[in-house]
Amino acid sequence: MIKTxxxxxxxxxxxxxKSATFMLALSNTATIxxxxxxxxxxxxxxxLTPTLDAEFVCVGEVRCLENIAxxxxxxxxxxxxxxxxxxxRPFKSIELLNLGLEVTPKLNYFxxxxxxIKPSGSIDVGANxxxxxxxxxxxxxxxxxxxxxxxxxxxxxVPSGTTTANTTALALxxxxxxxxxxxxxNVPNNIREETIEKALSNIKDKSDLFDILGSVSDNMLIFNAxxxxxxxGRLKVILAGGTQMAGVLLIVNSILKYMGGEMDSSNLxxxxxxxxxxxxxxxxxxxxxxxxxxxxxxxxxxxxxxSSHPALKLYDDGEAKEGVGAGGxxxxxxxxxxDKKTITNKVETFLS
Amino acid sequence: MIKTxxxxxxxxxxxxxKSATFMLALSNTATIxxxxxxxxxxxxxxxLTPTLDAEFVCVGEVRCLENIAxxxxxxxxxxxxxxxxxxxRPFKSIELLNLGLEVTPKLNYFxxxxxxIKPSGSIDVGANxxxxxxxxxxxxxxxxxxxxxxxxxxxxxVPSGTTTANTTALALxxxxxxxxxxxxxNVPNNIREETIEKALSNIKDKSDLFDILGSVSDNMLIFNAxxxxxxxGRLKVILAGGTQMAGVLLIVNSILKYMGGEMDSSNLxxxxxxxxxxxxxxxxxxxxxxxxxxxxxxxxxxxxxxSSHPALKLYDDGEAKEGVGAGGxxxxxxxxxxDKKTITNKVETFLS
Numbered sequence: 192m193i194k195t196x197x198x199x200x201x202x203x204x205x206x207x208x209k210s211a212t213f214m215l216a217l218s219n220t221a222t223i224x225x226x227x228x229x230x231x232x233x234x235x236x237x238x239l240t241p242t243l244d245a246e247f248v249c250v251g252e253v254r255c256l257e258n259i260a261x262x263x264x265x266x267x268x269x270x271x272x273x274x275x276x277x278x279x280r281p282f283k284s285i286e287l288l289n290l291g292l293e294v295t296p297k298l299n300y301f302x303x304x305x306x307x308i309k310p311s312g313s314i315d316v317g318a319n320x321x322x323x324x325x326x327x328x329x330x331x332x333x334x335x336x337x338x339x340x341x342x343x344x345x346x347x348x349v350p351s352g353t354t355t356a357n358t359t360a361l362a363l364x365x366x367x368x369x370x371x372x373x374x375x376x377n378v379p380n381n382i383r384e385e386t387i388e389k390a391l392s393n394i395k396d397k398s399d400l401f402d403i404l405g406s407v408s409d410n411m412l413i414f415n416a417x418x419x420x421x422x423x424g425r426l427k428v429i430l431a432g433g434t435q436m437a438g439v440l441l442i443v444n445s446i447l448k449y450m451g452g453e454m455d456s457s458n459l460x461x462x463x464x465x466x467x468x469x470x471x472x473x474x475x476x477x478x479x480x481x482x483x484x485x486x487x488x489x490x491x492x493x494x495x496x497x498s499s500h501p502a503l504k505l506y507d508d509g510e511a512k513e514g515v516g517a518g519g520x521x522x523x524x525x526x527x528x529x530d531k532k533t534i535t536n537k538v539e540t541f542l543s
Numbered sequence: 544m545i546k547t548x549x550x551x552x553x554x555x556x557x558x559x560x561k562s563a564t565f566m567l568a569l570s571n572t573a574t575i576x577x578x579x580x581x582x583x584x585x586x587x588x589x590x591l592t593p594t595l596d597a598e599f600v601c602v603g604e605v606r607c608l609e610n611i612a613x614x615x616x617x618x619x620x621x622x623x624x625x626x627x628x629x630x631x632r633p634f635k636s637i638e639l640l641n642l643g644l645e646v647t648p649k650l651n652y653f654x655x656x657x658x659x660i661k662p663s664g665s666i667d668v669g670a671n672x673x674x675x676x677x678x679x680x681x682x683x684x685x686x687x688x689x690x691x692x693x694x695x696x697x698x699x700x701v702p703s704g705t706t707t708a709n710t711t712a713l714a715l716x717x718x719x720x721x722x723x724x725x726x727x728x729n730v731p732n733n734i735r736e737e738t739i740e741k742a743l744s745n746i747k748d749k750s751d752l753f754d755i756l757g758s759v760s761d762n763m764l765i766f767n768a769x770x771x772x773x774x775x776g777r778l779k780v781i782l783a784g785g786t787q788m789a790g791v792l793l794i795v796n797s798i799l800k801y802m803g804g805e806m807d808s809s810n811l812x813x814x815x816x817x818x819x820x821x822x823x824x825x826x827x828x829x830x831x832x833x834x835x836x837x838x839x840x841x842x843x844x845x846x847x848x849x850s851s852h853p854a855l856k857l858y859d860d861g862e863a864k865e866g867v868g869a870g871g872x873x874x875x876x877x878x879x880x881x882d883k884k885t886i887t888n889k890v891e892t893f894l895s
Contacts, residue, residue, distance in 0.1 A: 204602045205652035208562075208633025528631045 192525045196468055197479045198487030202460050206427065207526045209341035213273070213282040215248065215348060215516060217241035218290040218410040219310035220318065222351040227382045230266075231350040231514065238293045238310075241348035244270040244515045245287050245296040248277065254297040266505045267542065269464075269517035273346065275537040276524035283340035288332075290325075290410040304332070308414070314358055314390040314407050322405035322413050326446075329414040333421020342427035344523060345418075346516020347411050347435060354383055355409040356438030358390045362407045363400075363445045365481055372434040372473035372512055400449045404442065411435070416442035424455030431519020433467035433512060437478035444482050460487040463518035465494055466506055491521040497535045500542055544877045548820055549831045550839030554812050558779065559878045561693035565625070565634035567600065567700060567868060569593035570642040570762040571662035572670065574703040579734045582618075583702040583866065590645045590662075593700035596622040596867045597639050597648040600629065606649040618857045619894065621816075621869035625698065627889040628876035635692035640684075642677075642762040656684070660766070666710055666742040666759050674757035674765050678798075681766040685773020694779035696875060697770075698868020699763050699787060706735055707761040708790030710742045714759045715752075715797045717833055724786040724825035724864055752801045756794065763787070768794035776807030783871020785819035785864060789830035796834050812839040815870035817846055818858055843873040849887045852894055 193203055223229050223237045232240035236256065243253045247270045277285070285301060291308040306328045312319040349355070357371035390407045397403050404413050415430075416439050422428065430436035440461070447454055467475055468490035479488045495503040505511065524534055545555055575581050575589045584592035588608065595605045599622045629637070637653060643660040658680045664671040701707070709723035742759045749755050756765050767782075768791050774780065782788035792813070799806055819827055820842035831840045847855040857863060876886055 199651070200602050200604065201651040201653065205636075207629065208635050527633060 192492045192531070193489050193522055194468070194492055196476050196488035196490055198460070198485065202487045203462070203489050203522065203526070206342055210283040211342050211344050211523055212338055212340045213248070213277070213285045213516060213520065214288060214343055214345045215245055215285065216288040216290055216345060216411045216415055217245055217292050217347070218349045219293045220349065220351055220355055220409045221310065221313040222315070222355055222386070224313055225315060225382065225386055228354055228386060229351045237350045240268070240350045242292060242294045242296050244268055244348040246298060248273050248515060249285050249296070249298050249301050255294050265502050266511040267502050268515060269511060269513060270348070270515040271538050271541050272517040272534070273515050273520035274541070275534055276520040276529065279529055279533060279537055280524050280527040282344070282523065288414070290414050306332070306414070308410050311409050314355055315386050317393050317406045318355070318408060320405040320408065320410060320413065322401040322408065325410055325413045326401065326417040329417020330421035333418040333423070336422070336426070338426050342429065344429045344431045344516055344519040345415065346431040346519055348515050349409055349411045349435065352409060352411060352435045354386060355407070356412060356435045358387045359404065359408040359412055359438055360441050360478070361387065362391060362394055362403050363441060365441055367478060367481065370434065370474040370477045372467055372470055372475070400445060408442070412438050412442055415439045416446060419443050419459065420446065420454060424458045427458045429519045429522065430459070430461040431516035432461070432514070433463040433475055433518065434473055434478060436461050436463070437475055440482055440486065441478065444484065448483070454484060456484040456486055460489060462489045462491070462522045464513045464521065465490050465492055466509065466512035467518065470509070470512060489522065491518060491525055493521050493531055493534065495535060497532055498539060500539055502542055503538065544844045544883070545841050545874055546820070546844055548828050548840035548842055550812070550837065554839045555814065555841050555874065555878070558694055562635040563694050563696050563875055564690055564692045565600070565629070565637045565868060565872065566640060566695055566697045567597055567637065568640040568642055568697060568763045568767055569597055569644050569699070570701045571645045572701065572703055572707055572761045573662065573665040574667070574707055574738070576665060577667060577734065577738055580706055580738060581703045589702045592620070592702045594644060594646045594648050596620055596700040598650060600625050600867060601637050601648070601650050601653050607646050617854050618863040619854050620867060621863060621865060622700070622867040623890050623893050624869040624886070625867050625872040626893070627886055628872040628881065631881055631885060631889055632876050632879040634696070634875065640766070642766050658684070658766070660762050663761050666707055667738050669745050669758045670707070670760060672757040672760065672762060672765065674753040674760065677762055677765045678753065678769040681769020682773035685770040685775070688774070688778070690778050694781065696781045696783045696868055696871040697767065698783040698871055700867050701761055701763045701787065704761060704763060704787045706738060707759070708764060708787040710739045711756065711760040711764055711790055712793050712830070713739065714743060714746055714755050715793060717793055719830060719833065722786065722826040722829045724819055724822055724827070752797060760794070764790050764794055767791045768798060771795055771811065772798065772806060776810045779810045781871045781874065782811070782813040783868035784813070784866070785815040785827055785870065786825055786830060788813050788815070789827055792834055792838065793830065796836065800835070806836060808836040808838055812841060814841045814843070814874045816865045816873065817842050817844055818861065818864035819870065822861070822864060841874065843870060843877055845873050845883055845886065847887060849884055850891060852891055854894055855890065
């Protein structure tokens, strides 16, 4: 049920039965305020999505709002899958990375790493991130982090994150315009392209890598690039996400070139959903193939074909694809003996 | 669903819900080249069986050949059961012991312990093993091995291993001629007896225990006897196998007598399949009763009566009985909540 996008199956098979820390990188970018750019949440309250996602995965409740985040079309957040797996085969622990949230999740007892990072600006006018500082915070975290389980599953919740990831890749010179995913089925290409063009026009006089990232990227992408480089293969990590996590790797790749460094990528893999892996409007494999270091990429052969719930069927229709570590969480479930029917049934209980 | 052969149920019940390291002892003996002696694999490629078994249990693929090992009559390897359990209730980790393989399993990320042991010769002309060296490697491994789970399940894949085990027991003076199992239903007693007689005739002038073992035994038997003595009860171990694993214990017993030593056997048990425990052509219980130390022996009340797959029904017909740690793996599955139907269904998915 776990399939290879790139590399071979051995890395993920070697994690079968092992315990994992589920880490959720949460951030807000004002890019969400561009009308029509994202559907990852409730209109006018999209900035709450990462906060609500984190609350729901941790405790099964949303506290900063009445309901779980869903799109205007009624697509429920992928957090349902991460929570569902956690109920069936619990992660050893869940830890949150606050990488610039407008609203802090209301949670006791759960570890919330705070890095004093502010929400970033909208990339069409410049994200205004001190990228080198955010990156160095990631590096320091990677160097010092002590993991109490066998590996880390690193997911994210960043509304508008595919737009910032796409822009970042282009700004770094990757020929990746058509390769990035979106939470939309019918991607609003005009709005997205306009935004990307505006963002890229803001950096046309810049040559410093961190200046560029600070203008067009988001905190999640920059911090996690630092985190991975800081770890340098010391711990096993599954990047649980789609094209955004590929974007993290592209930044890592660029920084290694920029700084002339090397990294041990043997303990690093990306794992996403089938909806991303088979998406016709993006190409995760092509993104991973752009890296100069070897990488294992996987997807979980899970969909909602066993469900009759209309909100879940929207995933199979392409209306939502990934997020909140869903791909990595599903992978963890399968690696610990879960099957499609069991996961589907559990997710359905959240909607009835 | 777990039944006692000898001892009482407490040891195995105390392992319910605990995590296990699945260790697979792999070795080749040229004894397989005696025409008709074994059916544990593909004719002319039987030497690949342990390699393919290890690959299949670890990653669900065979890499050194196109298909999983099956006998000429179409009996699929017991590795199917070990892999099936691992998918449903994963072992904490799988580790391979290379005790003289002709072809190394093509696996990344999985621990392969290499002891620089060569495949052994055919026992009809002398196995030509430096038995004391192999034994001491086992002792050293047992003394130094660090286990990251609650107990070890030690399985094996050694084609012709029941013949070498049988010969070893006789060579050590145990009155065990009729007690050893075979992967055949209709055991080719003539070939087997001829081989055993030839092997025994080669040692009639020998009195040194290790000289005898070096001529009639195999690396798996000798190494694991050392491993168990080296552990000396420090870790909990399930010997996952039938009469071959009983053979390991008989060697341990002889060495203790020969060297005048003692061993703590309270953390040691043997666990096998129903097909071995109820086999009319062998007697695992009689073998265990020959030991001078107390031992717990179990079998799992699992068969393929719920399957209609003809290849699996061959097990119930007695055409294959045990191997690749199947008995111990089934036991682990049962100790972690699996039932017969669930295991059967999972094994069937490999054959469809």
